Amino acid sequence: MTSPELDRLVTASATRSRSRPLPSRPRLKGLWSSESTVASDWTFHQTAPYIGRMKTSMARSLVQERTRLGDLVVDPFCGCGVVALEAAANGRRVVAGDWNRYAVLLTRAKLFPPVGLLAAERRLRYLWKLSRKRLSDQDLRTVPQWVRKYFHPETLRSALAFRDACVDQGDDFLLACLLGILHHQRPGFLSYPSSHLVPYLRDHKFPRCSFPEMYEERDVLVRLEAKVRRTFRRPPSAYTESRRVIHIDAREFPRVRGIGAVITSPPYMNELDYVRDNRLRLWFIERSLPEGLELVGRNREQAFTSLLRAVCIRLAPGIVQGGYFVLVVGDVTRGGGRISCTSTLTQDLFASESALDTFTIDRIYSDTIPDIRRSRRECRGTKAETVLIYRKL
Secondary structure: OOOHHHHHHHHHHHOOOOOOOOOOOOOHHHHOOOOOOOOOOOHHHHOOOOOOOOOHHHHHHHHHHHOOOOOEEEEOOOOOOHHHHHHHHOOOEEEEEEOOHHHHHHHHHHHOOOOOHHHHHHHHHHHHHHHHOOHHHOOHHHOOHHHHOOOOHHHHHHHHHHHHHHHHHOOHHHHHHHHHOOOOOOOOOOOOOEOOOOOOEOOOOOOOOOOHHHHOOOOHHHHHHHHHHHHOOOOOOOOOOOEEEEEOOHHHOOOOOOEEEEEEOOOOOOOOOHHHHOHHHHHHHHOOOOOOOOOOOOOHHHHHHHHHHHHHHHHHHHEEEEEEEEEEEEOEOOOOOOOEOHHHHHHHHHHHOHHHOOEEEEEEEEEEOOHHHOOOHHHOOOOEEEEEEEEEO
């Protein structure tokens, strides 16, 4: 059943008719490209890295072209909050969720930030002062060796104390900023030289004997101050509509009503391992690692279809007449060289499932994923995405 909180969140659109067609707009495909949009995006998108994230330009186009101001946008696989941020920044109401606590933390940080840079800096100074009282509580012997190997002991002690202050005060934004500078080889980050996305030490490329400065203690506060300033370099305008982010398995997502559009990208079977690939940041969030929710094994296609069916059946009844179900899926290439076409599996599901027979395909777009967005060595992994846009009759 829909909770009272969600009832209040979506009441404004529960009776709104979407049966009349949307105004004629340019084709979506011309509104996003494979080129980087880092220089023009809201810098909240760059709070912390996240593997497999949707293109910001794609999310923006889908939100603007398939919804109106005040519509409710739902993303049950929100990842780092690309769709949620674009929807909120464009005057839509948002309900987003994910099973991954790192994803939920980043999305909350972007949707519930401080009101401005000055407020963020004041909050940082306050939490930093609180964290200094926790330095003596940091017993590094209780920290796993695989975590300790990334940091100078005093850097790790200071970062953990600040992490504890953020958790105690419920400050998702500043904790996300801390995770955003957790590991890299650049001087503005906290770790010994390591990769930026999937964490692994780069001590062979940067040996301690040749690069001693890269293994010295890092000033955590100075780097946090710089990170907060970078994050507020191009913030979106103040959000005007309601927002909610929940930590939940998508198969148990609330039965929201009055949805203008579900815009989401389900996991690409076992193409990514979100626990392994985010392990250091995930450990910092709870000082432990969660159980993974990976679609692996011989029956991965069956697992993908089962997951998608459960989510679609759960959310489809809440989409208003004329509303949209938008799915961004990718062909999977890992495992014996055999390609698993998730777009075909998705279309078969919508064609065969009686609970989805009120939806008709409105548009199908194919999009190539540039090498820079693929995290696997030698640019392996998903090479193309398909955007399936279904409309409720």
